[in-house]
Amino acid sequence: MLTEVIATRYVTPLREGGSLPGIVEADDFGTYVMKFTGAGQGRKTLVAEVICGELGRRLGLRVPRLVAMDLDPVIGLGEPDQEVQELLKASGGLNLGMDFLPGSIGFDPLAYEVGPAEAGEVVWFDALINNVDRSWRNPNMMVWHGDLWLIDHGATMIWHHNWPTAASASAKPYNASDHALARFRPDLAAAAAKLAPLVTEELLTEVAAQVPDVWLADEPGFDSTDALRRAYVDALLPRAATVHERIVLEAPTEDRPSQAPGWLKERLKPAPHATRPATPSGAKKDQQQDGGAK
Numbered sequence: 001m002l003t004e005v006i007a008t009r010y011v012t013p014l015r016e017g018g019s020l021p022g023i024v025e026a027d028d029f030g031t032y033v034m035k036f037t038g039a040g041q042g043r044k045t046l047v048a049e050v051i052c053g054e055l056g057r058r059l060g061l062r063v064p065r066l067v068a069m070d071l072d073p074v075i076g077l078g079e080p081d082q083e084v085q086e087l088l089k090a091s092g093g094l095n096l097g098m099d100f101l102p103g104s105i106g107f108d109p110l111a112y113e114v115g116p117a118e119a120g121e122v123v124w125f126d127a128l129i130n131n132v133d134r135s136w137r138n139p140n141m142m143v144w145h146g147d148l149w150l151i152d153h154g155a156t157m158i159w160h161h162n163w164p165t166a167a168s169a170s171a172k173p174y175n176a177s178d179h180a181l182a183r184f185r186p187d188l189a190a191a192a193a194k195l196a197p198l199v200t201e202e203l204l205t206e207v208a209a210q211v212p213d214v215w216l217a218d219e220p221g222f223d224s225t226d227a228l229r230r231a232y233v234d235a236l237l238p239r240a241a242t243v244h245e246r247i248v249l250e251a252p253t254e255d256r257p258s259q260a261p262g263w264l265k266e267r268l269k270p271a272p273h274a275t276r277p278a279t280p281s282g283a284k285k286d287q288q289q290d291g292g293a294k
């Protein structure tokens with residue numbers, strides 16, 4: 001399983017992010033972007049983050065380190081934002097932490113050049129995991145110390161939201177025309193030759209073993225968490241061998257509607273949370289006068 005740490009301080013909510021991730025410190029002195037089990041997107045998003053994030057890193061792609069963060073909601077008691085308070089209250093126990101990349105900036109395809117080899121590897125990987133959330137609208141990549149880093153694998157493996165479709169999903173095409181790296185002439189043949197042989201049963205089993213048990217428990221249709229872990233391996237393994245033949249890469253488009261199915265778009269939609277207002281000096285005092293009981 002992922003390394004486990006204990007959340008010690010909720011620092012601030014992130015300005016972006018539909019699931020209201022927050023910056024949280026932990027007892028290992030690390031600073032993490034924390035994604036919460038109590039968020040509307042549900043725990044499968046976190047399972048996808050772990051399986052795909054851990055797989056991507058093992059394939060040599062840059063994915064920040066992931067940990068399981070144990071949260072006692074008591075650390076949010078002083079949190080002034082009621083929505084954050086509620087999220088923390090609903091998320092006691094294990095949540096996901098991703099190493100925070102300080103000073104990183106969101107990838108902008110017009111401002112950062114990616115070579116065909118790297119673009120090919122990222123597009124191939126996204127096709128393998130059916131990532132519908134790395135479009136030019138929402139690249140979910142960061143540039144840090146001049147390198148490209150992949151984040152946010154919550155909207156991948158869409159078949160795990162409907163397990164009976166998983167077996168046929170391995171033969172489904174992946175339209176990459178919308179992908180944030182489509183414009184960089186991704187070298188898919190080179191990526192497939194390099195990465196497909198690495199995606200072995202052993203590697204996928206190791207990756208599936210990283211997911212905390214509690215996020216897999218009681219999945220309808222599976223009588224154990226091991227059976228469910230096995231189902232992820234069985235779904236990903238056959239796709240790796242042939243996925244490069246199924247990648248559709250038409251002229252990169254910047255105005256085509258998103259390829260994500262409607263029900264998933266609903267899940268990806270930013271929650272209607274207000275961004276935390278900049279706290280004017282004296283605001284704290286006002287809150288205390290309001291009672292401020294949290």
Ligand SMILES: Nc1ncnc2c1ncn2[C@@H]1O[C@H](COP(=O)(O)OP(=O)(O)OP(=O)(O)O)[C@@H](O)[C@H]1O
Nearest residue numbers: 014016017018019020033064098099100101151152
């Ligand atoms: N490891 C990280 N280091 C620095 N910043 C990060 C990191 N992870 C996420 N962020 C910032 O937080 C934002 C939201 O993160 P992320 O995309 O993972 O959340 P989300 O709720 O799944 O978002 P959405 O579903 O809206 O794409 C990112 O766009 C990025 O700006």
Ligand SMILES: [Mg+2]
Nearest residue numbers: 017138140152
């Ligand atoms: Mg995102």
